[in-house]
Amino acid sequence: MNWTDYESHLEIYPPEDFNFEECLIFLSRSDREILHKIKSGSIYKLLKVKESLILFKIEHTENTLKVEFPISTPSIHLREKVAEYIWEWFDLERDLTGFYQMALHDKVLKKLVHSYNGLRIICMPDLFEALVWAVIGQQINLTFAYTLKKRFVEQYGESLCFEGETFWIFPSIEKIALISIDDLRKHQFTSRKAEYIIGIAKTMLNGELTKEVLLQKQDYEQVKKTLMMIKGVGAWTADYVMMKCLHNTSSLPIADVGLHNAIKNLLGLDMKPTVEEIKEYAVIWEGWEAYATFYLWRSLYDKKI
DNA sequence: ATCCAGGAACTGT
DNA sequence: ACAGTTCATGGA
Numbered sequence A: 001m002n003w004t005d006y007e008s009h010l011e012i013y014p015p016e017d018f019n020f021e022e023c024l025i026f027l028s029r030s031d032r033e034i035l036h037k038i039k040s041g042s043i044y045k046l047l048k049v050k051e052s053l054i055l056f057k058i059e060h061t062e063n064t065l066k067v068e069f070p071i072s073t074p075s076i077h078l079r080e081k082v083a084e085y086i087w088e089w090f091d092l093e094r095d096l097t098g099f100y101q102m103a104l105h106d107k108v109l110k111k112l113v114h115s116y117n118g119l120r121i122i123c124m125p126d127l128f129e130a131l132v133w134a135v136i137g138q139q140i141n142l143t144f145a146y147t148l149k150k151r152f153v154e155q156y157g158e159s160l161c162f163e164g165e166t167f168w169i170f171p172s173i174e175k176i177a178l179i180s181i182d183d184l185r186k187h188q189f190t191s192r193k194a195e196y197i198i199g200i201a202k203t204m205l206n207g208e209l210t211k212e213v214l215l216q217k218q219d220y221e222q223v224k225k226t227l228m229m230i231k232g233v234g235a236w237t238a239d240y241v242m243m244k245c246l247h248n249t250s251s252l253p254i255a256d257v258g259l260h261n262a263i264k265n266l267l268g269l270d271m272k273p274t275v276e277e278i279k280e281y282a283v284i285w286e287g288w289e290a291y292a293t294f295y296l297w298r299s300l301y302d303k304k305i
Numbered sequence B: 001a002t003c004c005a006g007g008a009a010c011t012g013t
Numbered sequence C: 001a002c003a004g005t006t007c008a009t010g011g012a
Helices: A020-027 A076-089 A097-104 A110-115 A127-137 A142-156 A173-178 A181-185 A191-205 A211-216 A220-228 A235-244 A257-267 A275-285 A289-299
Strands: A003-005 A009-012 A037-039 A042-049 A052-061 A064-068 A158-162 A165-169
Touching: A003 A076, A009 A076, A020 A042, A020 A289, A042 A076, A042 A158, A042 A165, A052 A076, A052 A158, A064 A076, A097 A110, A110 A289, A127 A142, A127 A191, A127 A235, A142 A165, A173 A191, A181 A191, A211 A220, A220 A235, A235 A289, A257 A275, A257 A289, A275 A289
Parallel strands: none
Antiparallel strands: A003 A009, A009 A064, A037 A042, A042 A052, A052 A064, A158 A165
């Protein structure tokens, strides 16, 4: 992590090939997103660290991320936690050289890495949030998924008001472990989704599942298998979480409809590719499947047909 | 109206 | 292992 603490604010120094504008495009993809706000090119987010609510603002100038604290400046310990969160959020530890070299030889990715150079996987550092968001997104369109997430956060999350705006924290494991399926059904969650989400909260509350334990496992299949033992987590969700939360660049949510559509658009296919065809495209991606997927998802935001 | 959406579990073979 | 079925709801 490359940063400096200036007591009143922080400066974080991303790698050369980091594109803040691309981050903003991704973070602006839904007007129903309530876990951060974008205002005048700056990102605002509320974070909870050890019972402290911290509102921070990220500005970008000359490839430096300047982090300020509009409400009050937290302690040095918490400032470091904020820096760590941001470093992880934008996957700043990643060296993308290998990805870009590989992509030059790939007909699918070649144009994308040129257009979106510096785009990094926008992560979800919190495992519970990543799992719940993935379950919410299963088999429904993204717009509705964001609606469900908004209801979920506004009903069960913590919030804080500042200058007439409300900032939200994703609901805690403790809180969700105690609600009932019917509580979520009132918000148009299907009973199945409700059951999965509450089950995940209960499993994590018992300490049976933590990000640390998953990160300790080195073997890709072992991590995936562990995740898939959770009811409601299939192959797609496991890969999604490995990609967005565990920073596993080899994860490939191969059943993903967005991935299929992106390839179809990009190659001008008449029909969406089959899983077998995607496996063939993905051979060259080895080691960078997650980044290939993320760049393909990004391409979906360009061409609204 | 109709199709389908950033799927998963269950069932039967 | 593998394919078909069911679940449920809103978006376009």
